[in-house]
Amino acid sequence: MDFAFTQDQIELRDGVRAFLEGTHGPEVLRRLDAEGGRDPAIWRGLVEMGLTGLIVPEAQGGLGLGLVEAALVAVELGRADVSEPIVDTALIAPRLIADEAQLAAIASGKLKVALAHPVNPWVADADQAGLVLGGAATRERLESADPLRRLFAVERAEADAVMLDLAALMAAAQLVGASERMLTLATEYAKDREQFGQPIGAFQAIKHHLASVAVALEFARPVLWRAAYALDHGHARAPIHVSHAKLAATDAAMLAAETAIQVHGAMGYTYEVDLHYWMKRAWALAGAWGDRAFHLRRLDDAVIGGAMAIGPDQTFETGMQHG
Template sequence: MDFIITEDQATLTQGVRDYLAGVHTPEVLRALDASDSRRSADVWQGLTEMGLPGLLVPEAQGGLGLSLLDAVLIAAELGRAGVAEPIADTALIAAPLIVKAGGQETLLAAIAAGEAKVALQHPVNPWVADLGAASHILSIKGGALLLTEHNGDAELLDSVDPLRRLYAPVAPSGTAVGSADTLLDHAALIAAAQLVGIADAMLGQATDYAKNRSQFGQPIGSFQAVKHHLATAVVKIEFAKPVIQRAAVALTEGSASAPVHVSHAKLAAADAAWAMSETAIQTHGAMGYTYEVDLHFWMKRAWALASAWGDHAFHLARIDAAVVGGALPIGPGHSFA
């Protein structure tokens, strides 16, 4: 399978990266952390003007009509910038599921215009992100995926990541628009993509610090004890990227093995982000644990997303069940099936 990024995808990704690097700085994160709402109308407006809410919305409804493979590339950039707004939930998870359901052209147009936000509720999570500002909810009842409007009532909860706005679940209701598994798999995939972007951001911060922090008359990045730890984390990050792309293709094609590929992606991305967070802390030394170092914003997001949409045990169990149960044959004869 060819995972080479096309010129159009590279241009889009770089454009989003450059934009977010200019407007979603650590200073912005600190300002959000100091605010009551942890949200910014200006940030959301900027994301809308970039066209991000409509990435996966069809062109007929004012979107760009891009693919899930494009979505994971953009999700990684959202993670890299530490974006707190619920753009990933609405644009990269809810939108394609609503498109697949059909008959929701008005809502899709509102999503593309940045006027509608969709919260995601699933039994695997004991919370719902950004429910307080959501206009709609995708939730699960039985084996069905339900879509309904939301009036804004919600009970705020605490999170290890102060920039996440988590709320207690509400009773699921609404119109059936799909199956329950589709929400879990799409959300876990986008979480995995964000985790890789977060890991890349922490790698950049750790590398910059290692180049600038001197000890014994030379940068600490010249010491093998630092270089080897960073190199190990880089390998985990790079190995996770094609796994995520493979899962995106499997979901797009409706492959029967897509859930297993998604679980593989979530595990690989979470392990990479966890390893990178530990390495970044160690590289920064005692400073790595302090609020004054920007690193903590990305570490907390990594810790939160690692357990979202199925933790390590959940996804490992899905892979074990498929391999041991024979649903996913392994070995040389099946590598490229």
């Protein structure tokens, strides 16, 4: 089995990261927060990067890539705290749409898509969407813990199992990215902040807390990649792998947020510190597309209910190869 990323996948990830670091830093988040949360120039940049066509078939003007590549990009979007509806539109909707004209419009950036599902009490960016899949949204704007999210009440929604798994997978990927950024912010602060004549990062207690976050992320990443691969290839256990990924990513994000706040001496709660943007995004994504209790129930039903065999002879699926 080869679990390494291909060179093309690494270059895709690094290219998206470099682009977002240069165009979507904390100063942009503060401007968006003050101006209403959306900027057409940011959407144009994402389109010009080719992200709207990432998983759209080549015949409709896309790149025809898979869910592993989509998850890699979603991690970077979470790391940069991007709020544009790029995940729903470009990384989820193309797998739910058969209409060639709509797929071409997504690839070109002309069509934005919102998603409605009974498990979610909201529809993100419904006011900008030219298409709402799975139901409808009202004009009622909802409050969010995350000031950069634009949420609207669900008027009608139909259960779509494929949509749920895709959206939960991409929420998990964004949580991993947000966790990575919070760990970076906490580590950098620990290097700069001094107490008793030395950086606080020199103290064992701080090191141990930060190391615990790094370990949680190391556990979450491979679970995420397995879920993306399994879902992309139609494996029977894919929904269970997705729930595992959402749980692992949520736990890592909650630990990262808590630890980063502690390292900042609780200043992370304040508006003056950039950390609060990623912390609030993590809170919001933790409850999106199935909260912790929802995905634990899915795992319990599969394992205790007998639908998923467990044991050393069941751990690895035969014939699984990445790349």
